[in-house]
Amino acid sequence: MSGAAKTDPLRLGFMETMEVEGRGYIGGLLITNQNGRPLEFQCTTPVKPNRTQEILFGETLRPWLLGELIGCTLLDRVAIKPSLIVTSNLHLLELRNHTHIPVACTNDARTKIAEQGGTLRIGGNILRFHEAHGVDAELLSKQKHLLPDSADLAEPLERVREALAETIKTVFAR
Amino acid sequence: MSNWPNEATVDATVVSGNPEQSTTSEILTIDPALIAEARRSTRVDVAQTGFNPALGRLPTIETQGYSLNTVLDFVPSWTARRIPMKCIGLTLPDGMEFMPPKLDSTTSDGTQLRKIAPPKPETSEPVDPDKPRKATRIKPPADALSLQDRLFYLLQPPLESWLAGQELIMPFEPFAYQYEGIAWLFASQAALLADEMGLGKTMQTITAIRLLLRSGQAKRIVLICPKPLIPNWQREFKTWAEELPVVTVEGNGPRRRMLWTMPGIPVLLANYELMARDIAEIPDDEQPKFDLLVLDEAQRIKNRDSRTAEVARSIRRRRSWALTGTPIENRPEELGALFEFMEVIPKAASPDLRQLSKLAKKYILRRTKDLVMKDMPPRIDRDAELELTDAQELAYRTAEKEGVVQLNDLGDSITVQHVFELVLRLKQITNYDPLTGESAKLERLMADMEEIAASGGKAILFSQWTKTIDWLEPHLKEFNPLIYHGGVPTKQREPILARFKAEPDKHILLMSYGTGAVGLNLQFAGYVFLYDRWWNPAIEDQAINRAHRIGVKNPVIVTRFICKNTIEERIDRVLREKRELFQAILGDGDNENVTLSMNASEIFGLFDLKARHKDGSKSIGPKPVKAIADAA
Numbered sequence: 076m077s078g079a080a081k082t083d084p085l086r087l088g089f090m091e092t093m094e095v096e097g098r099g100y101i102g103g104l105l106i107t108n109q110n111g112r113p114l115e116f117q118c119t120t121p122v123k124p125n126r127t128q129e130i131l132f133g134e135t136l137r138p139w140l141l142g143e144l145i146g147c148t149l150l151d152r153v154a155i156k157p158s159l160i161v162t163s164n165l166h167l168l169e170l171r172n173h174t175h176i177p178v179a180c181t182n183d184a185r186t187k188i189a190e191q192g193g194t195l196r197i198g199g200n201i202l203r204f205h206e207a208h209g210v211d212a213e214l215l216s217k218q219k220h221l222l223p224d225s226a227d228l229a230e231p232l233e234r235v236r237e238a239l240a241e242t243i244k245t246v247f248a249r
Numbered sequence: 250m251s252n253w254p255n256e257a258t259v260d261a262t263v264v265s266g267n268p269e270q271s272t273t274s275e276i277l278t279i280d281p282a283l284i285a286e287a288r289r290s291t292r293v294d295v296a297q298t299g300f301n302p303a304l305g306r307l308p309t310i311e312t313q314g315y316s317l318n319t320v321l322d323f324v325p326s327w328t329a330r331r332i333p334m335k336c337i338g339l340t341l342p343d344g345m346e347f348m349p350p351k352l353d354s355t356t357s358d359g360t361q362l363r364k365i366a367p368p369k370p371e372t373s374e375p376v377d378p379d380k381p382r383k384a385t386r387i388k389p390p391a392d393a394l395s396l397q398d399r400l401f402y403l404l405q406p407p408l409e410s411w412l413a414g415q416e417l418i419m420p421f422e423p424f425a426y427q428y429e430g431i432a433w434l435f436a437s438q439a440a441l442l443a444d445e446m447g448l449g450k451t452m453q454t455i456t457a458i459r460l461l462l463r464s465g466q467a468k469r470i471v472l473i474c475p476k477p478l479i480p481n482w483q484r485e486f487k488t489w490a491e492e493l494p495v496v497t498v499e500g501n502g503p504r505r506r507m508l509w510t511m512p513g514i515p516v517l518l519a520n521y522e523l524m525a526r527d528i529a530e531i532p533d534d535e536q537p538k539f540d541l542l543v544l545d546e547a548q549r550i551k552n553r554d555s556r557t558a559e560v561a562r563s564i565r566r567r568r569s570w571a572l573t574g575t576p577i578e579n580r581p582e583e584l585g586a587l588f589e590f591m592e593v594i595p596k597a598a599s600p601d602l603r604q605l606s607k608l609a610k611k612y613i614l615r616r617t618k619d620l621v622m623k624d625m626p627p628r629i630d631r632d633a634e635l636e637l638t639d640a641q642e643l644a645y646r647t648a649e650k651e652g653v654v655q656l657n658d659l660g661d662s663i664t665v666q667h668v669f670e671l672v673l674r675l676k677q678i679t680n681y682d683p684l685t686g687e688s689a690k691l692e693r694l695m696a697d698m699e700e701i702a703a704s705g706g707k708a709i710l711f712s713q714w715t716k717t718i719d720w721l722e723p724h725l726k727e728f729n730p731l732i733y734h735g736g737v738p739t740k741q742r743e744p745i746l747a748r749f750k751a752e753p754d755k756h757i758l759l760m761s762y763g764t765g766a767v768g769l770n771l772q773f774a775g776y777v778f779l780y781d782r783w784w785n786p787a788i789e790d791q792a793i794n795r796a797h798r799i800g801v802k803n804p805v806i807v808t809r810f811i812c813k814n815t816i817e818e819r820i821d822r823v824l825r826e827k828r829e830l831f832q833a834i835l836g837d838g839d840n841e842n843v844t845l846s847m848n849a850s851e852i853f854g855l856f857d858l859k860a861r862h863k864d865g866s867k868s869i870g871p872k873p874v875k876a877i878a879d880a881a
Contacts, residue, residue, distance in 0.1 A: 105404060112411070112464075113404040116339040122332050144332060152336045230384070230410065237403045241389075242337065245396045 085109040085221045088157030088176070089231040090149065090167055092141045093239045099123025101243065102145035103235045106155045109222050111231055117152045118242050119145055142169025150174055159215060161202070161228050168205045177211035179204050181229045195219075198226040339400050342465030384409060385428035390436045391611070402436050411460065423452070426621040431457045433614050435466075438568050439591035441547070443615040446574040446791050447798025451482070454543060454572060455489040462493065462515055467540035467568070469514065473561065474545035476520035477764060480743050482545070483518065498523050506530070509537050521549055525560045539566040547571035550590055551583035553597075562590050574794075575787040576613065581605055588612065618797075626804045628797040633810050634818075637679065638687040645678045645815060672816055679812040680717050680781055690780060690810045691724055697808065698728050701776055702756045707749070708776035709758045711792045713783060718759045721780070729754050734761035746771070762788055772801040779809045782817055786824055 087109065092102040103118035124132070124140055132139055146167055150160070160170065160178045171178040179195070179202035195202045195212045197219055204211040284307060384407035389399040405411065408428045423431070427449050434440055434457035444450050454472075461467040474482055479497060486495045498508050498519035505527050508517065517539075519527075531537070542564050544550065550558035569591045577583055584605050588594045593612055600608060618625060637645055652671040656663055681688035694710070701708050712718050715734045722730050731749050733742060742764075749758045750773055758774070762783050774796040783789050789809075797805040811817045 107406075110410075111406040113341050113406070115341065116400060116404055117336050120335045120337070122334045124332075145334075148334060148336065152338065154340070225410065227410065230407065234404050234406070238400050241399055241403055242396060245399070246337070 085159075085218065086114070086155055086157045087111075087228075087231070088150075088153070088160040089228075089235050090146060090160050090162045090164075090170075091232050091235040091239060092145055092164060092167065093236065093243070095121045095243050100140060100145060101239055102141065102149055103239045103242070104149040104153055104160075105231055105235045105238070106153055106157055107231055109226070111226070113234075115153055115155050116235075116238060117149050118239060119148055137166040138169035141166045142171075143173055146170035146178075147173050150176070158218070161232065163229065163232050165203075168203075171205040171208050171211070177204060177208070177215055179211070179215070181232070183229060197222060197228060198224060200226075200228045202228070337396070339397050339404075341401065341404070385425070385432050387432045387436050390438060392438065405435075405464065408432055408460075412456070423449075423456070424621065426616050427453050430614060430616075431460070434570060435460050437570070437612075439570075439593050439612055440568075441571045441573070441576060441587055441591065441613045443573055443576040443613050445615070445617045446794035448616055448618065448621065450572050450574070451485045451545075452489055454545075454570070455486055458516065458541070458543075459490045459493060461541065469512070469517075469537075469539050470541040470543070471517040471519065471537075471539045471564070471566075472543040472545065473519055473521055473524050475549065476522060477739065477742070478545060479518060479520055480739075481769065486516065486518075498527070502527075502530075510535055521557050524564075525557045528560050528564060529556075536565055539564065541568040541570065542566040543570045543572065544590065545572045547573040547587055547590070548575055548583065551586050553586035553589055558586060558590065574791060576615070584609070626801055628793065628805045628807060630807045630809070632821075633693055633808050635689040635693055635810060635812050637812050637815065638682070638689050638692075640685040640687040641678060641682045641689060641812075644682045644684065645675060648674055648678060649816075672820075675816040676781055677714070677717070679815050679817055680712070680714070681720060689812065691721070693810065694721075694778060694780070695724070697776070697778075698725065698757060702728050705753065706776060707756055707758070707774040708778060709760060709771060709774045709792075709796055710778040710780055711760050711762050711783075711789075712780040713762055714781070715761055717780065718761060721759055725757055725759075728756040730757045730759050731755055732759050733764060734759070735764045737764075760792070762792055769795045770798065770800070771795040772798050775803050775805055777805060777807045779807070782809065782811070782820060784820075784824075 085108070087107050089105045089107065090102065092100050094100050098121040100123070101119050101121050103116065105113060106115040107113050122140065122144060124136060128140075129136060141164060146160075147170065150156075150170070157176060160167075160174075160176055161181055162168075162178065163181050163183050165180050168178055168180055182201040182203075190196060190201050193204065193206075193209050193212055195204070195216055197215075202212070202215070386407055387402045387405045389402040408431055412423075430442060430444065430449075430453040434442060434453060442450050442453065444453075458467070458470055458472075461470070472482065483495060483497065486493060493516055494514065495516045495518055496508060496514045498505050498517060500508075505523060508514070509519075509527055509531060528536070542561070544561060550561050552558060571587050571590060573587075576587065581602060582599065585594065585598065585600055588600070588605075588608055589596060589598065591612060593608060594600055618628075636642075649671075652674065656667055656671065659667060677683070680690060698708065710718075710721070712721075715736050718732060718734055719736075722732060729752075731745050733745050737745065745758075746769065749755050749771075758771070772795075777793050777796050779789055779792070783792075793805070793807050797807075811821055
């Protein structure tokens with residue numbers, strides 16, 4: 076993307092996780108330009124918490140596993156660092172505590188995020204940020220103009236889910 | 250009464266850490282004063298019956314002392330550690346970046362273009378996650394086996410947002426079936442896009458090419474088409490992908506060779522004749538390599554032994570696409586030639602009907618207007634069955650009688666060519682009597698044209714013969730006819746079409762099937778006349794679809810002139826009966842173009858003659874492709 080780097084100032088990251096039956100969780104991170112064109116994709120091998128981790132982490136297990144463990148690994152791995160990470164999994168907001176990149180969760184049937192203080196609307200999506208990082212919404216609202224009005228920030232997440240399902244089917248289900 | 254014992258022995262073990270570490274043990278005697286105090290303060294309501302005198306004894310308490318460890322040597326400990334995991338990565342290839350199209354969205358012919366309307370941004374209502382969005386996703390091709398290849402396709406955005414995101418300027422937003430076609434082409438190594446004429450094969454191909462270049466899947470593409478269609482493709486590329494540099498192979502030999510072999514040309518446009526000539530002359534070590542080879546009007550290579558077909562197959566490429574509205578013109582074996590070009594069957598293989606049908610499902614995408622354009626204004630076919638004029642009748646019967654007698658006289662030396670010549674002579678008489686100039690068709694045409702001209706309409710007339718067209722021109726003077734056939738130099742053809750479109754008093758365009766049947770967009774004409782019948786209804790349909798195609802706003806009225814009790818009526822009957830013979834190959838709903846032209850036996854049958862030659866199954870209809878080549 077040598078040429079694109081000059082004209083595409085915004086890189087977006089779309090992160091999702093998925094449970095692989097009996098093998099734990101895998102995560103995927105898709106980096107796109109502001110128009111949703113894919114630039115890079117990384118996904119993890121499955122990771123499964125053991126019984127001790129399940130007991131000791133309690134309710135914090137998933138934020139730790141998905142946000143910190145899988146999220147940080149993916150973010151470390153991608154060569155193109157995004158300006159924003161979008162997810163549809165509230166547990167992944169934990170990732171924000173381990174990176175300076177804003178992490179936002181979109182509204183969907185699961186997250187049921189409503190527009191309120193601390194949220195940000197981009198295109199047709201409402202974004203919710205980590206409670207401890209409320210400044211992210213303000214920061215991003217200043218970059219909002221870089222995204223097209225038609226941007227649908229939930230759509231690339233579908234692609235990531237499909238790619239994860241394909242990966243599970245092709246590699247891990249053997 | 251109280252039964253407290255005087256003395257109690259208690260085994261008191263002081264546990265500190267591991268009980269096995271006890272080191273001392275001793276008997277401890279309790280002070281009686283303490284026992285007395287305990288009696289005063291505590292009463293135990295047990296053993297009041299005195300049945301167990303042992304309870305009356307004071308317990309003896311034994312204690313054991315243990316030394317305490319100052320350092321714990323077992324601590325259940327756990328620290329959160331990162332569980333090791335691996336990553337699977339995919340970096341998508343660099344795509345080509347082009348200069349964005351100009352903001353002034355007007356084509357060379359003055360047509361105002363508009364951008365695809367992006368989805369309306371919702372300002373007050375949140376997105377309903379359950380509401381399905383319009384999205385055409387690209388599916389990985391069945392032959393993409395590696396995970397990386399499959400992920401590449403899965404991770405591409407829906408076409409709607411991809412195109413909108415590139416500010417693609419289009420005369421109109423693609424229809425859903427066109428998005429599907431683009432997605433299918435984009436993901437196909439071998440593809441035969443066989444949409445019925447008028448459904449936008451050109452646009453789908455150009456857009457798929459554009460996306461291949463944008464996504465880095467292709468860097469060098471060559472598109473081969475019949476020579477008369479070169480200006481059409483140039484115009485369409487300008488309209489649909491203005492930013493793409495398209496270079497046409499033309500000029501003298503050295504220049505053409507340079508163009509063929511020069512790297513860095515994203516899209517190369519060439520005609521079949523130059524392809525066949527030039528590629529064969531380039532030495533093996535200099536042969537160009539392409540990421541994609543597209544053959545337009547791919548029925549040109551239906552004869553797999555032809556030089557054109559051989560050269561097309563020899564071109565080095567990674568992807569092979571073929572475009573045609575008539576994948577089968579005559580025989581199902583023609584599909585085999587296309588499949589061989591697409592490298593999905595071995596060289597010289599002859600798949601049977603079942604195999605062809607299976608291959609067709611995988612590699613052919615064909616949609617008909619009936620299936621996808623339900624809202625398109627209809628095409629109204631009406632057969633004008635005409636009585637020959639007296640002079641025509643006389644000329645016709647005389648010619649027929651003499652002709653049949655001559656054929657019978659030929660005996661065993663009769664060939665299909667003899668019969669064919671008679672058919673042509675009779676057909677020409679049905680057009681007009683060469684002696685008197687009388688014509689039932691012309692009379693009918695004049696009547697219809699008066700009505701059309703009075704309402705400001707425009708009509709296209711097709712004939713098999715340029716001679717007929719030239720004969721018609723002076724008779725149609727009042728309607729300001731324009732002529733477009735093989736006798737018109739190529740450079741003059743585009744301006745003729747432009748005049749026909751722009752000048753309101755030009756009411757009729759006279760075209761030959763060979764030159765005017767393919768690739769032209771004349772959807773502003775509401776009337777089509779087939780002055781005489783072509784040998785193959787597929788070619789007639791191609792001609793009709795110049796007018797009845799996407800963008801047409803009103804119904805198109807097609808009039809076929811058929812003279813009663815003549816050879817035309819018999820030919821029509823034979824062709825009509827054969828229309829559905831090969832539907833099994835291309836599926837249901839295909840009622841337009843899958844048909845056969847007449848073979849020799851059938852031509853003999855027109856005069857109750859039997860094929861006496863071993864080439865009885867040979868197709869004798871003039872080849873439309875030849876006509877195109879001749880016209881070029």
